[in-house]
Amino acid sequence: xxxxxxxxxxxxxxxxxxxxxxxxxxxxxxxxxxxxxxxxxxxxxxxxxxxxxxxxxxxxxxxxxxxxxxxxxxxxxxxxxxxxxxxxxxxxxxxxxxxxxxxxxxxxxxxxxxxxxxxxxxxxxxxxxx
Amino acid sequence: xxxxxxxxxxxxxxxxxxxxxxxxxxxxxxxxxxxxxxxxxxxxxxxxxxxxxxxxxxxxxxxxxxxxxxxxxxxxxxxxxxxxxxxxxxxxxxxxxxxxxxxxxxxxxxxxxxxxxxxxxxxxxxxxxx
Numbered sequence: 001x002x003x004x005x006x007x008x009x010x011x012x013x014x015x016x017x018x019x020x021x022x023x024x025x026x027x028x029x030x031x032x033x034x035x036x037x038x039x040x041x042x043x044x045x046x047x048x049x050x051x052x053x054x055x056x057x058x059x060x061x062x063x064x065x066x067x068x069x070x071x072x073x074x075x076x077x078x079x080x081x082x083x084x085x086x087x088x089x090x091x092x093x094x095x096x097x098x099x100x101x102x103x104x105x106x107x108x109x110x111x112x113x114x115x116x117x118x119x120x121x122x123x124x125x126x127x128x129x130x
Numbered sequence: 131x132x133x134x135x136x137x138x139x140x141x142x143x144x145x146x147x148x149x150x151x152x153x154x155x156x157x158x159x160x161x162x163x164x165x166x167x168x169x170x171x172x173x174x175x176x177x178x179x180x181x182x183x184x185x186x187x188x189x190x191x192x193x194x195x196x197x198x199x200x201x202x203x204x205x206x207x208x209x210x211x212x213x214x215x216x217x218x219x220x221x222x223x224x225x226x227x228x229x230x231x232x233x234x235x236x237x238x239x240x241x242x243x244x245x246x247x248x249x250x251x252x253x254x255x256x257x258x259x260x
Contacts (some may be wrong), residue, residue, distance in 0.1 A: 005241045018148050020159060027157025029150060032213040044238060076234035077243050079226050083148075083162040085234040096209050104206035104215040108174060111135045113207050 006037055010082040016052060019084040021095065023102075024073050030095035031103040033060075035084065047072045049086055066126045068092045094120055136167055140212040146182060149214040151225065153232075154203050160225035160232040163192075165214065177202045179216055196256045198222045224250055 009017055015037065021030040033051040035043070039059055042050045049070035053060035063069030074087035096103045098119060105117035139147055145167065151160040163181040165173065169189055172180045179200035183190035193199030204217035226233040228249060235247035 003241075005238065005243055008243055018162060020150055020162060022157075022159055027152075029152055029159065029215055032148060032150060032208060075238040077236040077238070078162060078233040079228050079230075079235070080233070081236075083233075085159055098209050100209075103208040103210070103213075105209070106207040106211075108135065108205040108207070111133075113135055113138055 003041075006041060008081055009037075009040065009077065009084075010080065011037065012082070016054075017082060017084055019049075019051065019086055021049060021070055021086045021088050021090075023090050023095075024087050025089075028102050029104060030070070030088070030090060030101075033062075040084065043072060043086070044075060049088060063091060066092070066094070066097070068094050068126075070095070094126070097123065097126075099123055099126055133171075136171060138211055139167075139170065139207065139214075140210065141167065142212070146184075147212060147214055149179075149181065149216055151179060151200055151216045151218050151220075153220050153225075154217050155219075158232050159234060160200070160218070160220060162233070163190075170214065173202060173216070174205060179218060193221060196222070196224070196227070198224050198256075200225070224256070227253065227256075229253055229256055 011017055016034045018032055019035045020032050023030055036052040039050050039052045049062045051060045069091040070088035076085040099121040100117050100119055105115055106113040107116045141147055146164045148162055149165045150162050153160055164184055166182040169180050169182045179192045181190045199221040200218035206215040229251040230247050230249055235245050236243040237246045
């Protein structure tokens, strides 16, 4: 059974599992995205992060428009088999669609979320032309 | 509106948001757990990680049985407002209920998940007596 490793994953009722992308070297947590079975299988096969876009309801080959591909160094599964951790090399140094290094740039300060990290490239620059 | 920061979070249809715990210093991703509104509010208020246990359907004060409390250093929200990142100080150096440093100890090797990190304390040692 070549797919038994995929059967080991506890997919949720939508057939998805959350996947954390962490940058090797810096250890920065880049993003949390979602994967279905095909996304995880393809990620392992191709060695680049491929997620399931819940908004677009289709496979999302991370970096296909932005060039910000995530190369896979390591794939981990947690103790409950219901969360995945990818260790990746982030191409272009930008993981977030807002043009920041990573997605977790809003910090709780008292009772406010404050954007504490700079935009490195504008969305226009990233997505304006291909 | 003192709770507007909680309203900013996009809770899923079960009223939950995934929360990643990352160890400060080492940068190790410890665990992915879930929070409801009360869990996040209480985490911020008390400065320790408090999750929502989906299996037990109640608040889970991380470390209440094991002593492996996670002290909060930083709370972040992602660009879509639907995932939380906690930077924590992990008491006792063990985050996982299996007695490992963290929960992501199963590594994909070819087509198998292999446990690649040692058990530091047995579950019996952790939970055997209080």
